[in-house]
Amino acid sequence: MSNRTTRRSLIKQTATAAGLVFCHGASPSRLFAAPSPNEKLNIACIGVGGRGVANVNGVQSQNIIAMVDVDENRAAPTLKKFPNPRRFTDYRKMFDTLGNQLDAVVISTPDHSHFHPASIAMQMGLHVYLEKPLAHTVAETRTLTNLAREKGIATQLGAQRHAIPNMHRVVEHIQAGAIGKVSEVHSWINGNRGMPSIPLDSPPVPSGLDYDLWIGPAKSRPYHPSFCPYGWRFWWDFGTGETGNWGCHVLDIPYWALGLKHPSRVDAVGPAVDDQRTPTSMHVTFQFAESNQNSEIVLHWRHGSPDELLRQHRIDGEGMNTVFIGSEGILACGFDTLKLYPEEKYADFRAPSPTIPDSPGFYQEWIAACRGDDAATCHFDYSGPLSETVLLGNVAYRAGGFDWDADGLKTGTNAEAQSLIQTAYRKGWEVV
Structure with a gap:
């Protein structure tokens, strides 16, 4: 599978993956109805170790049909707790395989890999729960904010203390x-x-980790545990400090x-x-x-x-x-x-x-918004400018x-x- 993505091909690829056909001039959004208020959402969780554990638990009332993680070992406790969802290492393959079955995605990856899966999901018309900060750069953040508005997508930034x-x-x-x-x-x-200290050694990539996929769009560098799986937060190429x-x-x-x-x-x-x-x-x-x-x-x-x-x-x-x-x-x-x-x-x-009324629950706000209720409190039109700042x-x-x-x-x-x-x-x- 080629990594290269263009805005035109992204729409075409994701539309094909979702089984959608667009007429000339049609907006590339989902052409099927939102789930009814009593129907469970079909959700894919991208990144299910670390912070992803809490986010998976937050939406476990819904129908989680896919889990994606590049690190088998870090994801293992979550995969053991939820054995039924289909497992993927590459979120692009997951979208190709299950895109027409999904309603929403939960993305809990490192900062540098927020934008790519979120933008693919939004082009497909899928609702998005995304960890903070919204993206790795200001321009990425603005793009996702605008996409959410254009597609009418239910969004929530993971600023859960808002509730x-x-x-x-x-x-x-x-x-x-x-x-x-x-x-x-x-x-x-x-x-x-x-x-963090500059690495002086070059240990081997642990078994079960697809390190090239973990690097994703960032500049390639040799593996080191000082930035993968967690220390990435304090390296500019991957995190935002x-x-x-x-x-x-x-x-x-x-x-x-x-x-x-x-x-x-x-x-x-x-x-x-x-x-x-x-x-x-x-x-x-x-x-x-x-x-x-x-x-x-x-x-x-x-x-x-x-x-x-x-x-x-x-x-x-x-x-x-x-x-x-x-x-x-x-x-x-x-x-x-x-x-x-x-x-x-x-x-x-x-x-x-x-x-200000009490929140029904930060995840529940987003789930309700996906079903057509009011926008969640940290939707991207609010949390996008906050993240940019x-x-x-x-x-x-x-x-x-x-x-x-x-x-x-x-x-x-x-x-x-x-x-x-x-x-x-x-x-x-x-x-x-």
Whole structure:
């Protein structure tokens, strides 16, 4: 099977695989009805080890008809638990074989291999649950976001903390004006993961691992356990660092609360840039010209704790990851915590009445959307811009700050930053 894919041939190939015939000018979307509300979805899970374990379990109420993984050993516990689905190593062969039977796919692969299976599935009109960040580059993310809208596909980004009730309460407090007009937000993730050691040895590829397929569209390099099966997250060729790992979870809070979409300016500072490995810390500043506060918002993202900020405002940082600075006060929160400052001012404060309903379950939201109900809460029109912003932070760290033209995907006069908006694929994996 050739790896090479073109947008024209992709539509033709996937239509053929799904048993579809298109008239001239017809939209290449699925031509059969969505499942009824009581019918189980036919789902393929791509990547069933690691994070994929939780995602498979999340949709096990449905009819999982295929499981795809390049690593037999890492996938073994899931395959043992679910012995009935057909097994594949190559998702392209799975789509060719079962495409006409599928309703949806769940993709839990490393960042560098999000785009290719997701784009094939979307061209086939299949609904998509995709791990965060949405893709490896900003351009890939925009393409998938647009595809979902064009095809009318039910999507969900794996930012599952969006369903936590405390997150809803934070949004309600901010939008009800509990701390006045917000102008500045600080979000962070603690820790110093990144900059793994450069491999000095060349161990053999483990049996049961199709390493060439694992590399997929990325630049080829010899196998090493420092990036496969998990350490990939901290190598630029494969991952997006701790910012990509946690940014979509944490920045979901201010994004939702303030109605943010695309920044107009991105700047970043941190340790010396390494061309292969992600950093152990960074500080990104995003400027947003538009928000639901009817004013500009400055959003700070840190890989590392904002100790000075917490001391300045006498905030107990335990369980916190976000601080909103308002004209009347401060709201500090985490996924499960919420506290207003100054404490004495808010001693008798009455929380606004809840307006955001509890989630029926993050996976259930998506399953219901696949059946024609309302869109899931982290559908790509919402989570696409969020993912783009997270990835833009990495671009600014690696290449310096820039003014961001979201419509044109342009980084102003910063040519180095522009080169990171879309990176080249390995020969045979091109999308043209």
